[in-house]
Amino acid sequence: MRELRSIKEHSRHEHYEVFLHQGFLLSGNLPFEGLLTIPSLQESFANWQDQFGPMMLPPQSALICVDTQMCVVDACSNGASSIQDYLQTGFSWLREKCGDNPFHHCKNKRQALYMPGNECPEQAFEPYLIGVTPVFDAQNQIHFYLGLFTQSLANLDETVQTLYRLALSIQSSLRFVAENNRYVHLETLHHAREAETKKHTILFEASKKLHAQIDVHSVLTEVIDCLGLVYPNIRVKILLSQDNDSNNVSVKPLNFDRSESDLRTRAFMEGQVIFEPTTEGSGPRPGNIAAPLSGKQGVYGVLYMESTDDPIDASDLQFISLLADSAGSAFENAKLYEQSNLMINELRLINEITKQLNQSLRLNEIFNSASSEILSIFEADYSCILQCAKDSDQLIVQATNLPAMFHETFTLDQGFSGLIYSSKEPIIISDYWSNNKVKSSFMQRTNARSLIGSPILVNGKVEGVILIVHRLPNFFSYDNYKLLQVLSSHIGLAMTNASLHAEVRRMVITDNLTGLYARHYLDEQANLMQKKDFCGSLIVVDIDYFKRVNDSYGHQIGDQILIHVSQIIKSCIRDSDIAARWGGEELAIYLPQVSKDQTIRIAERIRKRVFEETHPQVTVSCGVSDWNWEEDKISVESLFYRADMALYQAKNNGRNQIRIG
Numbered sequence: 001m002r003e004l005r006s007i008k009e010h011s012r013h014e015h016y017e018v019f020l021h022q023g024f025l026l027s028g029n030l031p032f033e034g035l036l037t038i039p040s041l042q043e044s045f046a047n048w049q050d051q052f053g054p055m056m057l058p059p060q061s062a063l064i065c066v067d068t069q070m071c072v073v074d075a076c077s078n079g080a081s082s083i084q085d086y087l088q089t090g091f092s093w094l095r096e097k098c099g100d101n102p103f104h105h106c107k108n109k110r111q112a113l114y115m116p117g118n119e120c121p122e123q124a125f126e127p128y129l130i131g132v133t134p135v136f137d138a139q140n141q142i143h144f145y146l147g148l149f150t151q152s153l154a155n156l157d158e159t160v161q162t163l164y165r166l167a168l169s170i171q172s173s174l175r176f177v178a179e180n181n182r183y184v185h186l187e188t189l190h191h192a193r194e195a196e197t198k199k200h201t202i203l204f205e206a207s208k209k210l211h212a213q214i215d216v217h218s219v220l221t222e223v224i225d226c227l228g229l230v231y232p233n234i235r236v237k238i239l240l241s242q243d244n245d246s247n248n249v250s251v252k253p254l255n256f257d258r259s260e261s262d263l264r265t266r267a268f269m270e271g272q273v274i275f276e277p278t279t280e281g282s283g284p285r286p287g288n289i290a291a292p293l294s295g296k297q298g299v300y301g302v303l304y305m306e307s308t309d310d311p312i313d314a315s316d317l318q319f320i321s322l323l324a325d326s327a328g329s330a331f332e333n334a335k336l337y338e339q340s341n342l343m344i345n346e347l348r349l350i351n352e353i354t355k356q357l358n359q360s361l362r363l364n365e366i367f368n369s370a371s372s373e374i375l376s377i378f379e380a381d382y383s384c385i386l387q388c389a390k391d392s393d394q395l396i397v398q399a400t401n402l403p404a405m406f407h408e409t410f411t412l413d414q415g416f417s418g419l420i421y422s423s424k425e426p427i428i429i430s431d432y433w434s435n436n437k438v439k440s441s442f443m444q445r446t447n448a449r450s451l452i453g454s455p456i457l458v459n460g461k462v463e464g465v466i467l468i469v470h471r472l473p474n475f476f477s478y479d480n481y482k483l484l485q486v487l488s489s490h491i492g493l494a495m496t497n498a499s500l501h502a503e504v505r506r507m508v509i510t511d512n513l514t515g516l517y518a519r520h521y522l523d524e525q526a527n528l529m530q531k532k533d534f535c536g537s538l539i540v541v542d543i544d545y546f547k548r549v550n551d552s553y554g555h556q557i558g559d560q561i562l563i564h565v566s567q568i569i570k571s572c573i574r575d576s577d578i579a580a581r582w583g584g585e586e587l588a589i590y591l592p593q594v595s596k597d598q599t600i601r602i603a604e605r606i607r608k609r610v611f612e613e614t615h616p617q618v619t620v621s622c623g624v625s626d627w628n629w630e631e632d633k634i635s636v637e638s639l640f641y642r643a644d645m646a647l648y649q650a651k652n653n654g655r656n657q658i659r660i661g
């Protein structure tokens with residue numbers, strides 16, 4: 001069966017087609033809950049008879065509403081006296097009660113049925129044209145059946161159309177009854193709220209005072225004072241589930257070590273007022289009351305009252321419950337105000353730190369700046385920032401105010417840094433001396449007891465770890481713990497920016513194919529080194545007959561030869577030497593503080609290794625030039641020119657050799 005849709009989603013034609021083949025589909029915006037019960041159907045049918053029945057029902061016709069149990073809910077007759085017995089409320093159309101009939105067939109086939117009465121076994125139906133339709137919702141659930149029995153219509157087509165119009169009008173009555181019931185319900189609620197408002201008059205002033213406070217201590221004091229005025233003989237305590245700085249002796253922490261059946265624990269966990277009388281009997285009695293201090297975001301504590309003599313009745317419990325609700329809301333607002341002020345200060349702090357971190361694009365400067373700022377913000381004794389090593393499964397200390405640990409390495413499962421790395425979660429240790437299950441070199445060396453740590457996450461991956469410690473126990477608060485999480489994310493962003501900048505710079509100064517430096521970088525560095533060094537040399541290397549290699553073996557092999565020669569050059573020089581791709585198959589090496597003789601030996605080593613190690617075998621020609629402080633200072637351009645001319649000589653003299661310019 002195709003998916004059913006509400007009348008709003010059908011055109012009238014589509015809705016009529018569904019009616020013809022399946023039955024009447026109720027509008028999807030009807031409030032079905034409670035609407036399609038027997039009393040509601042009877043009320044809706046009665047409304048239909050008042051509004052539409054006489055006008056819409058043809059002469060010598062009857063409209064019957066039958067429930068899903070095949071019992072008549074109600075019926076309307078306009079001269080259909082011959083079937084009057086079948087229209088009585090409660091009449092059963094079940095086959096075993098009434099024989100073979102249209103309602104029975106409609107229920108079995110779950111679709112509309114249109115037929116002349118002479119096809120029914122029952123003689124009373126013979127002069128009628130009959131249409132019966134199930135009435136269902138968009139989930140294909142049938143709620144009731146409508147049947148039209150008529151003698152005045154000409155044919156079945158008119159019967160179908162009339163039944164469709166009648167079903168639409170019945171639906172209108174259903175909607176009217178639903179709206180009317182909703183109005184009555186709202187009116188009842190309105191009267192109930194008016195009555196409640198009168199009862200709460202006594203709480204108005206107390207609530208005004210509570211919500212006028214923006215300080216947590218003032219809110220708690222106001223609640224205690226208000227209860228003291230109303231119940232002077234009852235002892236009052238406010239038990240809070242979180243840290244507080246109130247100096248009121250009646251404000252205490254909520255002890256969760258008590259059993260689950262304890263009155264205070266139950267009130268906090270269940271979120272409702274609980275009264276335990278201390279005497280036997282019925283009616284108002286003395287006892288203990290626990291009311292939760294609840295706000296929109298949770299339960300903050302319990303208002304606990306002990307009455308030894310004064311009886312407590314239902315109105316007292318209601319008063320205490322309402323006052324506790326107002327107190328909880330006022331407490332939450334005051335707490336949020338305090339937290340917003342704290343958050344503003346934290347945001348200012350984060351903004352300042354972010355500015356400082358973003359002023360540098362060098363990782364070591366970022367680590368040092370972050371370490372010093374963290375020490376200042378958290379008033380910590382020591383801090384340590386570790387970074388994940390890219391080429392090994394280790395964490396390296398990149399910044400710390402404990403010099404002995406600088407650049408020390410730790411495995412990924414070692415100490416608190418390893419714990420944070422593996423869990424990707426921050427930690428807080430109140431007292432390491434009483435909780436030293438994790439062996440920590442940092443804690444032992446600093447003799448610290450308090451610790452907070454956080455991972456430095458970048459795109460969900462741990463790039464580092466921050467550890468902060470203090471020698472005193474319980475030094476760091478939960479707010480410190482949360483602030484470190486925020487700061488670590490900003491440090492991670494700064495690290496990412498610096499790494500991206502370094503990578504972009506590397507890409508700019510590096511040849512993509514060979515991995516050697518680009519020509520402009522060699523030019524820049526040679527110029528800089530000439531200003532501070534006393535000598536230097538340059539080797540220009542050219543692969544002989546490189547075009548033949550490309551033509552004979554293809555450009556892919558040519559690229560592999562170029563890469564191999566570049567790797568040989570890099571393996572023959574120092575880290576401080578600069579090898580660059582000069583252009584095409586020409587490569588250049590600048591050797592700072594290296595004499596001509598040494599340069600020739602290096603060039604010869606390169607030439608020999610290229611000849612011996614390349615496959616297919618190629619040779620290189622080299623041009624060498626140098627400068628030193630005793631000579632007139634020559635420009636970098638002249639140095640390159642002399643080396644290039646020497647290379648030209650090597651090419652003209654048979655290749656696979658070295659010439660000096």
